[in-house]
Amino acid sequence: MKPLIRSKAFQKTYSKIENITRATCEVRADNVGIEELCYVHGRPAQVVKINGNKITLQVFQGTDGLSTESEIIFTGKPPFLTVGEELKGRYLDAYGHPIDGGPEIDGEEVEIGGPSLNPVRRSQPSEVIYTGLPGIDLNNTIVTGQKIPFFADPDQPYNMIMAQVALEAKSDIIILGGIGLSNDDYLYFKNLFDNSGSQERIISFINTTEDPPVERLLIPDMCLTAAEHFAVKQNAKVLVLLSDMTLYADALSIVSNRMDQIPSKDSMPGSLYSDLARIYEKAVQLPDGGSITLIAVTTLSGGDITHAIPDNTGYITEGQLFLKRDTEVSKIIVDPFRSLSRLRQLVISKKTRADHSQVMNACIRLYADAAYAHTKKENGFDLTQYDTRCLNFAADYSREILAVDISSDMNQILDTAWKLLAKYYSREETAIKKEFVDKYWP
Amino acid sequence: MKTTGKITGIVSNLVTISVSGPVIQNEICYILYNGLRILSEVIRIDNERVYAQVFESTRGIQTGTEVEFTGKMLEVQLGPGMLAKVYDGLQSDLYAMESLFITRGMSSPALDYTKKWKFKPLCKVGDEVSAGEWLGEVQENWISHKIMVPFRFKEKLIIKSIVNEGSYNLEDIIAVVKNNEGQEFPLTMVFSWPVKRPVRVHKEKIRPFKILETGVRVIDIFNPMMEGGTGFIPGPFGCGKTVLQHTISKHADADLIIVVACGERANEVVELFTEFPNLDDPRTGRKMMERTIIICNTSNMPVAAREASVYTGMTIAEYYRAMGLKVLILADSTSRWAQALREMSNRMEELPGPDAYPMDLSAIVANFYARAGFTWLKNNKSGSVTFIGTVSPAGGNFKEPVTEATRKVARAFYALSQSRADSKRYPAIDPIESYSKYLEYDEVKQELNTIFDIQWTTKVSRLMNILIRGKDIKDQIGILGDDGVPVDYHEVFWKSEVIDFVLLQQDSFDKVDASTPLIRQKYMVDLLLSVCEKNYDFDHFEKVSEFFKKIINTLKQLNYSVYQEKDFISHEANLNLLISERTKNS
Numbered sequence A: 001m002k003p004l005i006r007s008k009a010f011q012k013t014y015s016k017i018e019n020i021t022r023a024t025c026e027v028r029a030d031n032v033g034i035e036e037l038c039y040v041h042g043r044p045a046q047v048v049k050i051n052g053n054k055i056t057l058q059v060f061q062g063t064d065g066l067s068t069e070s071e072i073i074f075t076g077k078p079p080f081l082t083v084g085e086e087l088k089g090r091y092l093d094a095y096g097h098p099i100d101g102g103p104e105i106d107g108e109e110v111e112i113g114g115p116s117l118n119p120v121r122r123s124q125p126s127e128v129i130y131t132g133l134p135g136i137d138l139n140n141t142i143v144t145g146q147k148i149p150f151f152a153d154p155d156q157p158y159n160m161i162m163a164q165v166a167l168e169a170k171s172d173i174i175i176l177g178g179i180g181l182s183n184d185d186y187l188y189f190k191n192l193f194d195n196s197g198s199q200e201r202i203i204s205f206i207n208t209t210e211d212p213p214v215e216r217l218l219i220p221d222m223c224l225t226a227a228e229h230f231a232v233k234q235n236a237k238v239l240v241l242l243s244d245m246t247l248y249a250d251a252l253s254i255v256s257n258r259m260d261q262i263p264s265k266d267s268m269p270g271s272l273y274s275d276l277a278r279i280y281e282k283a284v285q286l287p288d289g290g291s292i293t294l295i296a297v298t299t300l301s302g303g304d305i306t307h308a309i310p311d312n313t314g315y316i317t318e319g320q321l322f323l324k325r326d327t328e329v330s331k332i333i334v335d336p337f338r339s340l341s342r343l344r345q346l347v348i349s350k351k352t353r354a355d356h357s358q359v360m361n362a363c364i365r366l367y368a369d370a371a372y373a374h375t376k377k378e379n380g381f382d383l384t385q386y387d388t389r390c391l392n393f394a395a396d397y398s399r400e401i402l403a404v405d406i407s408s409d410m411n412q413i414l415d416t417a418w419k420l421l422a423k424y425y426s427r428e429e430t431a432i433k434k435e436f437v438d439k440y441w442p
Numbered sequence B: 001m002k003t004t005g006k007i008t009g010i011v012s013n014l015v016t017i018s019v020s021g022p023v024i025q026n027e028i029c030y031i032l033y034n035g036l037r038i039l040s041e042v043i044r045i046d047n048e049r050v051y052a053q054v055f056e057s058t059r060g061i062q063t064g065t066e067v068e069f070t071g072k073m074l075e076v077q078l079g080p081g082m083l084a085k086v087y088d089g090l091q092s093d094l095y096a097m098e099s100l101f102i103t104r105g106m107s108s109p110a111l112d113y114t115k116k117w118k119f120k121p122l123c124k125v126g127d128e129v130s131a132g133e134w135l136g137e138v139q140e141n142w143i144s145h146k147i148m149v150p151f152r153f154k155e156k157l158i159i160k161s162i163v164n165e166g167s168y169n170l171e172d173i174i175a176v177v178k179n180n181e182g183q184e185f186p187l188t189m190v191f192s193w194p195v196k197r198p199v200r201v202h203k204e205k206i207r208p209f210k211i212l213e214t215g216v217r218v219i220d221i222f223n224p225m226m227e228g229g230t231g232f233i234p235g236p237f238g239c240g241k242t243v244l245q246h247t248i249s250k251h252a253d254a255d256l257i258i259v260v261a262c263g264e265r266a267n268e269v270v271e272l273f274t275e276f277p278n279l280d281d282p283r284t285g286r287k288m289m290e291r292t293i294i295i296c297n298t299s300n301m302p303v304a305a306r307e308a309s310v311y312t313g314m315t316i317a318e319y320y321r322a323m324g325l326k327v328l329i330l331a332d333s334t335s336r337w338a339q340a341l342r343e344m345s346n347r348m349e350e351l352p353g354p355d356a357y358p359m360d361l362s363a364i365v366a367n368f369y370a371r372a373g374f375t376w377l378k379n380n381k382s383g384s385v386t387f388i389g390t391v392s393p394a395g396g397n398f399k400e401p402v403t404e405a406t407r408k409v410a411r412a413f414y415a416l417s418q419s420r421a422d423s424k425r426y427p428a429i430d431p432i433e434s435y436s437k438y439l440e441y442d443e444v445k446q447e448l449n450t451i452f453d454i455q456w457t458t459k460v461s462r463l464m465n466i467l468i469r470g471k472d473i474k475d476q477i478g479i480l481g482d483d484g485v486p487v488d489y490h491e492v493f494w495k496s497e498v499i500d501f502v503l504l505q506q507d508s509f510d511k512v513d514a515s516t517p518l519i520r521q522k523y524m525v526d527l528l529l530s531v532c533e534k535n536y537d538f539d540h541f542e543k544v545s546e547f548f549k550k551i552i553n554t555l556k557q558l559n560y561s562v563y564q565e566k567d568f569i570s571h572e573a574n575l576n577l578l579i580s581e582r583t584k585n586s
C-alpha cells in the first residue's frame, strides 16, 4: 500500500458501511462536508452525496473486497495536490503521489478543481504554438491558451503524434495526463520524455488501463491544478496533454449510473457538458504572459462524431483536429476539411508570414476540387484535364503537407505550398492576391 | 421575522433544507458557510423539505449548515449605468471584482452608487403617473436614459414632489409619489425587479412589422427579422452560430445590444470585450461597447447561474424597452440554459421528459420568448425587444427537445447547415430550409415594399426560385454527370452559384463586406436579377462554369469595395463588359 494518508489533521473515524456498489459505498456519519476526501480501509474516496447523516462515498479504486466493517477516515478537506518545483520531471499517480520511485513531493497543498477565472481577467490569445506538423501549423494553427482535441480512431497513432507535438512546441512546462493509457503507450511516453533532454520541464500524472477506472476522474484536475500553479505563480507557458478524454467521460458515466442518475444521450450523465467544460475552460492566456494550452485526445467509436462525448467536446473546445488515413498515398494525414482551429484567425498572417492565409485557402479550395474530381472518377464520369491536375496536386499536398510523418518550419511549409501550386496550376487558377504571387511564385 | 433553515442533504449544486417558517417558490436564500454567504434559489417545496439550487460551489457544506431566507426572488437592479458593463449571470460587475479568480461568495454591485447623474425632470407636481412612466431623464452614453416609476406599482400615483434639474446620486430621492389612499413613496433613480417575471408596463404589444436591419444579406433579403421579433439559430458546432451573432451584434440597427454568453467559451467573450471598446459604431460615432451590455456565464461558471443569465439579460432589455428604445438581445446558447434545467431536474429525481429534459421545457422556452415584442408605451412612443437565440442541438440533429421547443415559439428560423459550413460557405444559413414567418404578415409585406420597392417580395422570390432550381440541378448532375444534363441546366446551376457566392455568402471578417446596408442590398438584388435573368446561350458546359466563375470573381470584388466609390464603379464596369462580350458572342 502506498503511503496515502499523509495529512495529520484527519479526524473522524467510522466503521459501519451500510451499502456497497461497485464504485460507491454508504455510511452514517455527522459533520461531513460534500466533496470531502476520506479513506475507506485506506482507499481514497470522496463524499458525493449527503442525505441527513447518510453519506455516499465514491471510492476511486473501486469497492472490490471491501468489508462493511472497514475503517473510514474523514480528512475534513477536499482532494488536493501538493505543488512546487519538485513536481518537475516527476511521474505521479492520480492522487499526486510519485510512481517513479522518487521521494514524495514537498510543497504547498492546493485544492483540486478550484474556482473559475474571472473572464474579464483573461487576455486574448495571440501567440502561435508551432508544432512542426505542417498539417496543423498551416491549416489549423494553434495558439497559446487554446483548447483543442484530436478526434481519432482508436487505431490511429494519436499518442505518438501528441508526444511529438509536445516536444516540438516551445513551452516552459509540459504536463501529461494519462487517462487509461495503455501500459505500452505509457512506456512510449516515458522513454521518449526521458531521452528528450527536456525531462526537467515535464510532469506526468498517469493512470493506465491497469489502474481503477474511477481514479481517472482525478487526472485532469491534478494536471490542471499543477498547470494553474505554474501559469499563475511563475507566468509559465504550460502545455497540458490529456489522453484519452473519452475514458474520462466513461468513468463519469460509471459513477453517475451507480448513483442512480437518469442518463441522457448515449448513457452519459446529463451534466456531461458542464463536466467537460469545467476541465477544458482551464485553458487560458493570462495577462502576465502565463498560459495554459490544452491538447487532448477524444477517441471516436467508428468515426461517429455525433456520439455524446465528441459532440459535447466539439461544443466546448476551440476546434478539433481530425486524423484520417489517406488511402491514395497510404499515410495518416490531418484532415483539412473536418479539422478546425477556431483561434487561428487571431494569428494567421498577423503573427505568421503575410501570404499564409491566402496560401492556406487556395490549397484547401483546390484540394476540395480534387475531392470532387475523385467522386466523379469513382462514379465513372470522364475527367477534365483540370480534374486530373487537381488529383495530382492532392496526392502531393497529402504527402508533403498533410501527412503526420513530416516536420517542417512555417516558412518552409509555405514555400512547399507555393512549389506545389506552381507545379499544377496557373497563377490565375490559384486566385491568390497579385502582390503575393509576384513575390513568392517560384 | 425571516425564515431560517438547516441543510439536510447535498448532491452537487442541489441542497435540501428543513425550514422554520414560510418559504416562497423561487425565493433567494443564503447558505451561511465558513463566514461566506452562498447564494441559492428555492426551486421546489415539498412539505417541510425545500430544494434549492446553489449558484456557487457547494464544496464543504454539511448537514446542519444554516440557511437564511430573504423573502425576495432573484432580482436585478435597474438604473442608469448598465451600458458597457460586463456582468455575470447574477448581475455582478465582473470588472469590479479585482482578483484573477472568482472565489465563492464574491459579488459586486451592479451599479455605481457614487456616480452623479444629471437628472432632468419630465413631469411636474400633481401629474398622474403609473408604473413605467417617465419621471425624468439622464444622459447615459448616447442614450437618453429615462428614470421611470418603478414597475412594482400597480396603482395610479400622483407626483407630490420632484427635484429640479441637477446632479444626483442613484440613491438620492428624486421624487415622492402618493397613491389615492394618501400613502407616500419616495423614489430614487434605481429600483429592482424579479428576473423571472415579465415586465408589463406598456400599453399594448402589437405584431412586429418593422424590419430590423442586421446587415447580413441572407437574413435581411430572404428571411428578415422584425423589430420586436424572435428568431433562433440552430446548428452543429463549428457552423458559425457565434460568429453570426457577433456579426449581428456589431451591425444590427438597434439602440442597444445585450449579449448573453450563456454557458459557452470564455475566449469568445474575451473577443467581444477586447474588440468592442476599440470598434467604431457608425450609428453613434462612439465606440461599439457604449451601446452594449454583456452578460457572461461561461461554461465553467456555476451552472445554476446559467439559467439566471438569460433572465437577467431579458429583464434589462425590457427595462430599456420601457424607455422607448429598440433593444436587441442575443443569447448564445439557449441549449446550455435548457441543460442547466435538465441537470437540476435530474438531481431532484423528477420524472424526465424526452432526452431527460424536464417535462415543462416547452412551456419554459415559450414563456421566455414571449417576453420579446414590439410595444406601444403609455405615452404612445414605441419600444421593442428583439430576441435571437442560438441552439446547440446534440449531434447536430434538429429533432431534439430544445430545437423543437424553440421552433414552436420563435418566428424566424435560421438553419445553419453542416455542408455549407464544411465547404466554407459562410454564413452557413441554408436559405431554403430557413424561414421568417413575418413574411406572411400583410403589414410586413407592405413595409418591405415601401422601404425597398414595390416589387420587392416578388423580386426576392424570383431569386429564391433560381436557388431552388439550382439545387435540384446540382443533384441531377451528381447522378447523371456533367454530360447527362442539357447545357442550359448548367447555366441555371451556375446562376444559383452566383447568387450563393455573392448574396448568401458574406465575409464577416472583411471591413466592407461584413455588413451591407439595406440600400446596397436593394442594389445587389436588382443587379443579380439582371445578371441571372439574361440568356447566355452556351454551347458547352465547360464554357458555362468558365464564364460564371469570372462573374462571381468580379462581383466578389464588388462586395469588398466601398459602395459607389471608385473601385466599386470600376468592378461594376468590368461586370458589364463581361456580360456584353458574352451576349455579343452568342
Ligand SMILES: Nc1ncnc2c1ncn2[C@@H]1O[C@H](COP(=O)(O)OP(=O)(O)O)[C@@H](O)[C@H]1O
Pocket (backbone or CB within 6 Å): A341, A342, A343, B235, B236, B237, B238, B239, B240, B241, B242, B243, B244, B426, B427, B506, B507, B508, B509
Ligand atoms: N461568417 C464567417 N466567415 C468566415 N468564417 C466563419 C464564419 N462563420 C464561422 N466561421 C468559421 O467557423 C468557425 C466556427 O464558427 P462559430 O461561430 O464559432 O461556430 P459555432 O458557434 O456554431 O460553434 C469560426 O472560428 C470560423 O473559422
Ligand SMILES: [Mg+2]
Pocket (backbone or CB within 6 Å): B241, B242, B243, B264, B332
Ligand atoms: Mg458557438
